[in-house]
Amino acid sequence: MDIIFGRNKKEQLEPVRAKVTGRIPPWLQGTLLRNGPGMHTVGETRYNHWFDGLALLHSFTIRDGEVCYRSKYLRSDTYKANIEANRIVVSEFGTMAYPDPCKNIFSKAFSYLSHTIPDFTDNCLINIMKCGEDFYATTETNYIRKINPQTLETLEKVDYRNYVTVNLATAHPHYDAAGNVLNMGTSIMDKGKTRYVVFRIPAAVPEDKKGTNPLKHTEVFCSITSRSLLSPSYYHSFGVTENHIVFLEQPFKLDILKMSTAYIRGANWASCLAFHKEDKTYIHVIDQRTRKPLPTKFYTDPMVVFHHVNAYEEDGCLLFDVITYEDSSLYELFYLANLNQDFEENCRLTSIPTLRRFAVPLSVDKNAEVGSNLIKLTSTTAKALKEKDDQVYCQPELLYEGLELPRINYARNGKRYRYVFAAEVQWSPIPTKILKYDVLTKSSLKWGQEHCWPAEPLFVPTLGAQDEDDGIILSAIVSTDPQKLPFLLILDAKSFTELARASIDVEMHLDLHGLFIPDTDWDARKPALSQEERDRAPDSCVAPQA
Numbered sequence: 218m219d220i221i222f223g224r225n226k227k228e229q230l231e232p233v234r235a236k237v238t239g240r241i242p243p244w245l246q247g248t249l250l251r252n253g254p255g256m257h258t259v260g261e262t263r264y265n266h267w268f269d270g271l272a273l274l275h276s277f278t279i280r281d282g283e284v285c286y287r288s289k290y291l292r293s294d295t296y297k298a299n300i301e302a303n304r305i306v307v308s309e310f311g312t313m314a315y316p317d318p319c320k321n322i323f324s325k326a327f328s329y330l331s332h333t334i335p336d337f338t339d340n341c342l343i344n345i346m347k348c349g350e351d352f353y354a355t356t357e358t359n360y361i362r363k364i365n366p367q368t369l370e371t372l373e374k375v376d377y378r379n380y381v382t383v384n385l386a387t388a389h390p391h392y393d394a395a396g397n398v399l400n401m402g403t404s405i406m407d408k409g410k411t412r413y414v415v416f417r418i419p420a421a422v423p424e425d426k427k428g429t430n431p432l433k434h435t436e437v438f439c440s441i442t443s444r445s446l447l448s449p450s451y452y453h454s455f456g457v458t459e460n461h462i463v464f465l466e467q468p469f470k471l472d473i474l475k476m477s478t479a480y481i482r483g484a485n486w487a488s489c490l491a492f493h494k495e496d497k498t499y500i501h502v503i504d505q506r507t508r509k510p511l512p513t514k515f516y517t518d519p520m521v522v523f524h525h526v527n528a529y530e531e532d533g534c535l536l537f538d539v540i541t542y543e544d545s546s547l548y549e550l551f552y553l554a555n556l557n558q559d560f561e562e563n564c565r566l567t568s569i570p571t572l573r574r575f576a577v578p579l580s581v582d583k584n585a586e587v588g589s590n591l592i593k594l595t596s597t598t599a600k601a602l603k604e605k606d607d608q609v610y611c612q613p614e615l616l617y618e619g620l621e622l623p624r625i626n627y628a629r630n631g632k633r634y635r636y637v638f639a640a641e642v643q644w645s646p647i648p649t650k651i652l653k654y655d656v657l658t659k660s661s662l663k664w665g666q667e668h669c670w671p672a673e674p675l676f677v678p679t680l681g682a683q684d685e686d687d688g689i690i691l692s693a694i695v696s697t698d699p700q701k702l703p704f705l706l707i708l709d710a711k712s713f714t715e716l717a718r719a720s721i722d723v724e725m726h727l728d729l730h731g732l733f734i735p736d737t738d739w740d741a742r743k744p745a746l747s748q749e750e751r752d753r754a755p756d757s758c759v760a761p762q763a
């Protein structure tokens with residue numbers, strides 16, 4: 218398993234042409250841009266956890282039936298400091314590191330204690346976010362890094378805190394039809410309060426501010442005070458519908474006191490996270506029109522959710538689909554020490570990732586009988602049971618067991634929808650197949666091949682798509698068989714059958730998340746490549762010029 222997880226991957230700076238078998242639909246023109254950990258050791262030092270690895274961006278440019286591949290390490294401050302020191306000097310999720318080993322413990326203690334919230338890493342390894350015309354590599358700290366989506370060059374380091382008071386922010390923002398970004402972050406102990414902050418970054422800036430960075434126009438949309446000042450919930454994503462926002466305040470929590478003393482204790486950030494199985498999961502529903510949470514206290518059993526799949530409204534109810542766990546063991550499994558030869562044994566999940574549908578009534582009749590089910594929909598068996606004191610206990614409907622890394626046709630985000638595209642994971646966290654799950658008929662289609670580990674399957678709609686599944690699925694596949702090249706898999710999203718694959722003679726990394734940039738989205742004003750790069754690159758690897 219070391220081939221997949223532990224080994225450092227070489228970057229592929231020069232675009233390489235893939236060997237295509239099958240036929241890539243001619244309408245598919247654009248770049249799949251993805252992010253994930255690629256470097257796990259620096260000099261003699263080694264990260265402990267797979268989520269610590271240095272961000273390696275890669276892209277597949279698809280044009281006229283050809284595919285070109287390139288990859289480049291994000292030149293984050295973290296990357297640069299590590300490479301310069303030839304050892305890990307910046308702390309990550311599962312690894313504590315110290316920049317200056319010469320300083321004695323007292324001066325270290327002093328400098329770290331002077332900040333309750335330490336300065337976090339800018340190793341943005343999780344996802345890519347589009348903000349206006351700009352693209353950013355993202356993680357879950359207060360830093361994001363602007364990148365050039367064509368050359369994969371690293372540009373400015375952006376500190377969210379310059380625009381909105383958040384110490385952490387998700388790597389899974391939402392976008393509305395106009396491309397405005399809606400994201401959430403946690404503001405820790407600011408003016409005596411810890412809050413979950415929803416913020417909006419406009420896609421376009423006002424006419425009189427033309428040319429300024431959209432981030433400068435970030436506004437706080439609304440905020441929810443955390444139930445606890447010193448132990449806010451950890452969350453990896455959230456849900457939106459046409460009129461509401463869904464946020465799960467789950468009993469998987471950050472311990473701020475532990476975080477503020479982590480450096481002097483030599484403890485990593487991961488150890489400051491804990492699942493409190495005795496607590497409830499609180500479901501916050503914010504009305505986007507009033508920007509206020511609904512007054513009813515909705516809750517469910519303790520659970521851990523990383524990925525929201527989709528949410529929508531139906532007949533006065535809000536339905537949301539999430540992948541749930543019974544505990545936080547997923548994060549435990551990605552310690553590199555476990556991802557070795559004995560991986561099959563070491564890496565058994567203690568709870569299987571399960572797609573569940575929750576239903577919440579958008580208005581609650583105060584006179585409804587205690588114990589009555591407030592959900593009258595025929596489309597779901599999810600329940601919302603009225604309790605006393607304006608509390609409602611939600612019982613989900615189980616949809617599918619054994620899936621992760623969900624994607625949908627994003628045109629259906631916030632709306633009634635039918636298909637979930639995801640990686641199939643059973644008792645091991647490693648995907649072996651990708652699947653299309655139909656939430657209506659509860660049936661699924663699968664694609665898998667021996668030795669193939671698929672990445673998150675991303676849906677790209679055809680131009681003028683009619684049906685929700687009119688489009689293709691893109692997934693970067695790495696192989697555990699050294700004889701077999703990694704490839705970009707292109708499936709027909711309707712039949713889930715292979716249309717084409719583009720094999721690339723590189724050592725590809727297993728990535729996390731990314732996005733597809735149709736050629737029509739490129740900002741024609743920006744030069745795609747330098748002249749020198751254009752001269753060097755094969756024709757089909759060059760983005761169109763204005």
Ligand SMILES: CC1=C(/C=C/C(C)=C/C=C/C(C)=C/C=O)C(C)(C)CCC1
Nearest residue numbers: 268309310337338343357358385486523
């Ligand atoms: C560095 C750092 C963090 C990093 C978290 C990361 C890197 C999480 C990655 C999660 C993934 C990849 C989940 C996939 O489902 C925290 C805990 C937010 C807080 C403190 C500093």
Ligand SMILES: [Fe+2]
Nearest residue numbers: 389453524730
């Ligand atoms: Fe994620």
